[in-house]
Amino acid sequence: MLFVERGKDGRIIALHNASNPAAQEQKSMMDEEVLAFFNTTDSWKQLMAMSDLGTVRILEDLIDILIRKNIINFTELPEHAQQRIWERKQLREKIVSQDLLVHDIL
DSSP: OEEEEEOTTSOEEEEESSOBTTBOEEEOTTOHHHHHHHHHHTOHHHHHHHHHHHHHHHHHHHHHHHHHTTSSOGGGSOHHHHHHHHHHHHHHHHHHHHHHHHHHHO
């Protein structure tokens, strides 16, 4: 989902991956208004990149499920795939642990 920022005339002026004070309204990437915004800003590659981010997360979750259910072994994956998955998992853990520390302080 995308978060829409609108101008005074009610038209989309920006799209965000996360909500913020200026962008609370959620829309699908395939919403006609969102597609029209990308068409006017000639940003189809940006839309594809935003979609890719969500798809990568889905694939990571799918791989985790397959490993947990013993359908595949992590070591069966190509070495470069193992390395990339391991690096992303470490980054995600680091982000989550830092996020918890901030919430604990507040």
